Amino acid sequence: SPDGQTIISASHDNTLKLWNLNGQCLHTFTGHSIGVQSANFSPDGQTIISTSHDNTLKLWNLNGQCLHTFTRHSTGVRSTNFSPDGQTIISTSGDNTPELWNLNGQCLHTFTGHSSWVRSINFSPNGQTIISTSWDNTLKLWDVNGQCLHTFTGHLSMAQSANFSPNGQTIISASWDNTLKLWNLNGQCLHTFTGHSNLVQSANFSPDGQTIISAS
Template sequence: MTSNPIQPRHVLVGHTNWIYDAVFSPDGKRLATGGWDHVIRIWSTDSGKLEMTLRDHSTEIYCLAFSPSGETLASGSANNDSAIRLWNIANGTLLSTLTGHQNVVHDLAFAPDGERLASVSYDKTVRIWDWRNARAEMVLQGHEKQVESVAFTPDSTALCSAAADTITKRWDARSGKLLAEYPALLPWAHTSAFSHDLSLLAVGYGHRPPGSRRPKGMAKVWNLSDRQVLHTFHGHRNWIYSLAFSSNAQQLVTGGWDGSVKLWDLRRGVETSSLENHIDVVRTVAFSPDGRHLVSAGYDQRACLWEIQ
C-alpha cells in the first residue's frame, strides 16, 4: 500500500448540499457532479474550473450518465419527481424529460452504441428508453427489492441490473427477455457496480464484527460467469457506500462512511492506496476512462480529483 499521502489534484467546491454522483465524460475532459442541492455542475478536469451549471430539477439528483459521444448528459432524480432529464452539454439546454418511474431513479446507463438508455429505480423496475425520441420502449419487472445499478454489455445487446438484495438479472436489450438470474451474494448491500464487460459484480456493505459496536466496511467481487467470489476486501472503518471498477477491470475503488477512498488491485487482491481528504461520507467514486484519474465526492459537498498514475 502507498505509504506517502496522495493529495487531490483539484478540490471542486460549489455544491451547497450532499453530492450524490460524479461522472467523467467519455474523453475524460469534463466531470459532471450532482446531488441534493438540485443542481448539476460541469467542470474541466484539466483546470478544475466550473464550466456550466444546469438547473431544472426540483428534487435531489441521484445519478448521472454521459452518452457515448459525450454530447448528452442524463440525470435522474428523487421520488418527489422520479424523472430523467437529458441535457445538451454544448450549450446547457434541457433536451427532454423522461417520466414513468414511481420512486428514486438510482442509476443510469447509455448503451455503448448510443441507441438506448437504461434506468433503474427504487420502484423495483428497469426501464429502457429510446432517449432521442423521449419514448419508453419497455419496462422490465422481476426484482423484489430496490434496483441500484445497471450496465450494458459492450455490444449493447444485453444489460444487467442488480438490486439491494444483490440478486442480479441479465436481460436481452431488444426484447426485454430475462436471459439469466444470479442468486444473492449477500442479504443486502449498500452499493453495487459492474465491470465494463459485465463479467464482474462488486458489492459494498457493512458488517459488525463479534464484540464490536461499530460496523466495518467490506467489499466482495463476484465472477458472474462461474458465480464465485474472487475477492473479499476489508479496511474501511465503517460501511462502504460507493465503488467502481476501472475500465480494464484491474482495479476497484471504494468510498466509505468513514470518509476514506481505497484502491484495490484485483490481480493481486490487495489494497494499494488509501486516499484521505474527505471529512464526511464518500457517496460516489469513479475512474476516468483512461484509468489515470479518479473522482470522489459526498456529504462534505466537495469533489476531489485524484491523479493515480
C-alpha cells in the same frame, strides 16, 4: 466526459454543473425539482442524462438546455447509463423496475423481476446485456428486451453496484454484506473479496481489467 476535458456533477441543490479541469463552472443545469442523484455523459460526449428524486430523467445538451424529460418511474430515479452506441438509456428506481428508453423519452421495455429497490444498472461493453443490482440481495443479467437471463445469488445483504469487466466476461459486485464478488456470466461466483469492515458501496475494474477498486 469521454475526452477527459470536462466533469459533470449532480447535487441535492437540484442542479447539475459542468466544470472544466481547473474547477471553473461552465454551465449550471436547472430543471429538476428535487435533488439530482446521478449524471452521465453520452458516449460521444454531446449530451448528458440525469436522474432525480422528482421521479424523472432529463436529457441535456452541453449548454444546459433540457432536450427531453423522461416520465414513467413512480419513485425517485437512482441511476442511469447510456448504451455503448448511445442510442438507448437504462434507468433504475425505487419502483423495483429498470426501464429502457430511446433518446426521445419513449419507454421501450420495462424489466420486472426484482422484489426491492434497484440500486444500479450497467450495459455490457457490447451493449447486448444489462446487469442490475437490488436491495433484494441479488444481481440480474438481462437481455435488452427485458428478459432475465440469470439471477446471481450469494450476497447476504443489499447489492449496491455491479460493473462488467472491459472484455465483458466477468462482473464485479459490491454489497452491504461488506464484500465484493466476482462472477461469470452464468451467475457463478468465482471469488469473494473480504477485507472491508463496513458496507461496500461500489466497485469497478481498471481499464485493462487486471485490477479492481472498491469503496466502503
